[in-house]
Amino acid sequence: MFTRQLKVLSIAAIIIAAFLFAAPVLASTDASPVPAAAGSSMPWWAWPLILFIVTFLLGILAVLGGVGGGVLFVPIIGGFFPFHIDFVRGAGLLVALAGALAAGPGLLKKGMADLRLAIPVALIASSCAIVGAMIGLALPANVVNMALGGTILGIVAIMLIAKKSEYPEVKKADNLSTALRITGVYHEISSGQDINWKVHRTPQGLATFIIIGVMAGMFGLGAGWANVPVLNLMMGAPLKVSVATSKFLLSITDTSAAWIYVNNGAVLPMMVVPSIIGIMLGSIVGVRILAKTKPAAVRYIVIAMLLFAGTRALLKGLGI
Amino acid sequence: MADKLKATEEQLEYAKLLDIGMKIGLLVLIATFFIYLTGILTPYIPVRELPNYWKLPVNEYLEITGIHPGWSWLEKLGKGDFLNFLPIAFLAAVTIACYLRIVPILFRKKDSVYAVLAIIEVLVLVLAASGVLKVGGH
Numbered sequence: 001m002f003t004r005q006l007k008v009l010s011i012a013a014i015i016i017a018a019f020l021f022a023a024p025v026l027a028s029t030d031a032s033p034v035p036a037a038a039g040s041s042m043p044w045w046a047w048p049l050i051l052f053i054v055t056f057l058l059g060i061l062a063v064l065g066g067v068g069g070g071v072l073f074v075p076i077i078g079g080f081f082p083f084h085i086d087f088v089r090g091a092g093l094l095v096a097l098a099g100a101l102a103a104g105p106g107l108l109k110k111g112m113a114d115l116r117l118a119i120p121v122a123l124i125a126s127s128c129a130i131v132g133a134m135i136g137l138a139l140p141a142n143v144v145n146m147a148l149g150g151t152i153l154g155i156v157a158i159m160l161i162a163k164k165s166e167y168p169e170v171k172k173a174d175n176l177s178t179a180l181r182i183t184g185v186y187h188e189i190s191s192g193q194d195i196n197w198k199v200h201r202t203p204q205g206l207a208t209f210i211i212i213g214v215m216a217g218m219f220g221l222g223a224g225w226a227n228v229p230v231l232n233l234m235m236g237a238p239l240k241v242s243v244a245t246s247k248f249l250l251s252i253t254d255t256s257a258a259w260i261y262v263n264n265g266a267v268l269p270m271m272v273v274p275s276i277i278g279i280m281l282g283s284i285v286g287v288r289i290l291a292k293t294k295p296a297a298v299r300y301i302v303i304a305m306l307l308f309a310g311t312r313a314l315l316k317g318l319g320i
Numbered sequence: 321m322a323d324k325l326k327a328t329e330e331q332l333e334y335a336k337l338l339d340i341g342m343k344i345g346l347l348v349l350i351a352t353f354f355i356y357l358t359g360i361l362t363p364y365i366p367v368r369e370l371p372n373y374w375k376l377p378v379n380e381y382l383e384i385t386g387i388h389p390g391w392s393w394l395e396k397l398g399k400g401d402f403l404n405f406l407p408i409a410f411l412a413a414v415t416i417a418c419y420l421r422i423v424p425i426l427f428r429k430k431d432s433v434y435a436v437l438a439i440i441e442v443l444v445l446v447l448a449a450s451g452v453l454k455v456g457g458h
Binding site: 110 | 338376382440
């Protein structure tokens, strides 16, 4: 365990060192197609470096707080960094996508994420995420900020009031899920039991993913905060299957939206790569900390951060 | 029961390809970013000028820098910044490859509904990736 932690810290140190050593080299390159920067009190590399450090911390907090990295990334980076919300959303989607791609294989192999449940849901969510991304990029920044702020405050409310059900009672699978054979068995390690599960209210669940897809694409948030309650509470999938399938779903939903941002130029590698590396390294450290302890206060810190960032986005949108 | 507990064949194949693609994509992403940072390949936009652009709406950024959206980054792979689009696009394409991998398995298992759903998903993702869907700007 110590060796792995050392590896993570070494990678982080290498990246920080690369930033520091690269700064003078890059500052001397001058093949600009555009005018030089106006005077700024901070060197160019300060913001990407701060971004890397902040996303590293967000990665830790996201794991400990039980939320996805994307939902923390967009409001916090959008609210407190000088980057335009267009680029923040593009980076947010790629951060959520990278996290989902990294987690997906393990979840699928263990049978926690369920491909049969994911495929129809993903088709709707990913199609609608394209629409959401296009709407989001066409809207003025103040409107996006207002809607983002409102959405984040809604997510805070969901986090505070939504209940979770380990094994929701599904008396009878609905016709659609029966026709699609959406059912499964997973092995619960903690109890040693094999859990048979099926789902109900599939048409309503799928319809809800229209909204979730649009919002994921529009705000670049990822959508675990919405996926899990719908899969778990509305459709009746067990909590662990819902969480795992939700994480895997993001790899598909965010792929479609990410392409729209990439193809419309809303991706800056200097923002995207430090964010992806930072949040992934932070997640690895977070998982290590989680294995030892889970401070209950962290969830409330995350909620408070979202509340603050959501309010800031709302006020920014309102021009206050 | 033991058989039922196993993930299905298509799920395992999907997971295998996703695992390989994700690892390659992330490793190449780190490598290309290192090339970008160290200036081995000169970036299209000098990094010290980036603070002028990351605060702009994307349509203004494209207009001022003369960057064409869509797949035009392929023509600029010799530039340190645009080189990073290669692993980004690769990561965004992994899911399409995974879906293509499971389509024949689903047809072989006579699971035609899911095979068709998988094909439609591929078409949706290819449409998103194609660059056909342009946004007017704001």
